Amino acid sequence: MLISDLKKTCNECEGSGYIAGLKELGTIQINLRQSCHVCSGKGFNLTELGQEFWKLYKPMIQNLIKNSFQNKSECSDVFDL
Numbered sequence: 776m777l778i779s780d781l782k783k784t785c786n787e788c789e790g791s792g793y794i795a796g797l798k799e800l801g802t803i804q805i806n807l808r809q810s811c812h813v814c815s816g817k818g819f820n821l822t823e824l825g826q827e828f829w830k831l832y833k834p835m836i837q838n839l840i841k842n843s844f845q846n847k848s849e850c851s852d853v854f855d856l
């Protein structure tokens with residue numbers, strides 16, 4: 776299995792994670808750099824297979840991380856996905 780089977784580059788932002796937008800404020804144009812709403816700024820989206828894969832492995836990965844960060848209080852913040 777290839778990683779490209781699990782995720783694909785976001786079409787909306789072409790993988791940058793941001794969408795360049797221009798907003799006109801009077802006569803001034805402001806260049807807005809907004810997080811892509813499709814991929815939430817990640818630049819890629821999980822494929823259907825990727826979502827299934829992630830659902831299956833997420834609890835295991837979270838446990839692994841918890842175990843390796845046992846003494847650190849911030850471990851619960853690490854994988855807030």
Ligand SMILES: [Zn+2]
Binds near residue numbers: 785789811817819
């Ligand atoms: Zn995107």
